[in-house]
Amino acid sequence: MEDLNPQTLIQDSLEIFSLPDVYFQISEMISDPRYTASDMGKVIAKDPGLSVRLLKIVNSSFYGFQAKVDTISRAITIVGIDDLKDLVFATSVIDKFNQIPAELVDMTDFWLRSVQCGLIAKLLAKESSVLHCERLFLTGLLHDIGSLVMYFKIPDKSQEVLLAADYDRRLIGGLEQEILGFTHADVGAELIKSWGLPESLYEAIGSYLNPEVSLVYKLDTYLLSLASRLTGLSQRNTTIEEVLNSFSEEALSIMRLDAKMVAKVMNKSDVEFSQVFELMAPNKRFH
Numbered sequence: 001m002e003d004l005n006p007q008t009l010i011q012d013s014l015e016i017f018s019l020p021d022v023y024f025q026i027s028e029m030i031s032d033p034r035y036t037a038s039d040m041g042k043v044i045a046k047d048p049g050l051s052v053r054l055l056k057i058v059n060s061s062f063y064g065f066q067a068k069v070d071t072i073s074r075a076i077t078i079v080g081i082d083d084l085k086d087l088v089f090a091t092s093v094i095d096k097f098n099q100i101p102a103e104l105v106d107m108t109d110f111w112l113r114s115v116q117c118g119l120i121a122k123l124l125a126k127e128s129s130v131l132h133c134e135r136l137f138l139t140g141l142l143h144d145i146g147s148l149v150m151y152f153k154i155p156d157k158s159q160e161v162l163l164a165a166d167y168d169r170r171l172i173g174g175l176e177q178e179i180l181g182f183t184h185a186d187v188g189a190e191l192i193k194s195w196g197l198p199e200s201l202y203e204a205i206g207s208y209l210n211p212e213v214s215l216v217y218k219l220d221t222y223l224l225s226l227a228s229r230l231t232g233l234s235q236r237n238t239t240i241e242e243v244l245n246s247f248s249e250e251a252l253s254i255m256r257l258d259a260k261m262v263a264k265v266m267n268k269s270d271v272e273f274s275q276v277f278e279l280m281a282p283n284k285r286f287h
Contacts, residue, residue: 006146006182006190009153017149019195022047023092030081041072044088053091054084060275086138093141097148104151104158113231114141115277116269121227123265123272128223128256139204139224146188146205147172154180169232173209185209211251222247222255230266240266 010017025043029035045051051072058075059068069075076084094111118140125133150158161179165171176183189206204221207214208228214221229243240262244252252258 004154004180006186009149009187010190010194013149013153013191014194016152017096017191019089019096020047020092022050023088026085026088030085036073037076038073040076040084044072044076049095050088050091054079054087057087082132083134086134090138090141093145097145100148100152104155104162105148110144110148112277114144116273117141117143117224117227117231119269119273119276120230120265121224123269124223124227124255124257124262125220127261127265128219130219130223135198135200136220136223136227139201139220140227142188142192142201143205143208143224143228144184144188145191146184146186149187149191150176150184183209212248219254222251226255226257226262230262233266 022043026040029040029043044054054072054075055069057063058065058078063078065078069078079087097107100107118137121136121140122133125136130136147158157180161172161175164175164179173183173185185206185208189202192202192205200217200220203214203217204224207221208224211218211221211225226243226247229246230240233240233243240259244257244259244262247255
């Protein structure tokens with residue numbers, strides 16, 4: 001175990017946590033102008049679960065399209081290429097990681113928290129006038145993905161961290177660093193890098209526990225860090241003001257957000273949350 005680090009964990013896990021072929025096929029088709037929405041639709045149609053979910057999402061009030069959309073190619077035209085890639089990715093990841101044993105983690109709770117964090121991150125980015133704020137949804141959705149790799153690959157060590165933290169999520173990162181020498185954020189960043197995803201994603205996820213270390217994508221990292229601290233806020237005896245006060249003046253000026261704006265985001269996320277969760281993970285149910 002001396003050489004235990006995020007890189008070796010991921011190298012040993014690539015087969016288990018690889019993304020499905022459909023994601024890579026769609027990614028290649030998106031970057032090749034010869035392929036049409038109809039061509040992409042035929043590839044997605046080979047995966048019935050993904051097809052149904054994509055049509056559900058496009059026909060939901062989340063997109064607000066008036067007429068019923070009943071073909072995959074039409075769905076692709078409506079959501080747009082970038083959103084399509086993100087949706088295929090997000091649903092693929094949720095399906096892939098549901099194979100993890102339930103001893104250490106309740107997967108419904110895990111995805112509830114992850115989807116909520118993604119939604120809050122996207123809405124914070126929109127409130128902060130970030131261009132293409134949709135990318136923050138994926139960042140939030142995946143911010144804790146390294147934990148799943150750790151639960152799967154090093155369950156005993158993960159259990160040790162959880163017990164030491166008394167299952168308080170705010171203490172986990174620090175205790176992982178102390179006990180293991182790295183955190184779930186480090187593991188998540190390595191996994192996302194191995195998937196060939198953009199640097200903006202893996203830098204924000206790798207740095208969200210200590211956003212001040214972010215080098216290039218500071219705004220994304222701070223917004224993700226804020227979203228993660230706001231996730232599940234209603235279950236904790238903490239206010240929005242207390243969460244904002246945990247950030248430096250410099251961080252707050254980078255994010256361009258105040259308590260009133262964050263409160264607006266939290267209200268909106270509550271309204272959108274249950275619908276988005278059911279769309280992303282239709283096999284899950286709330287407790």
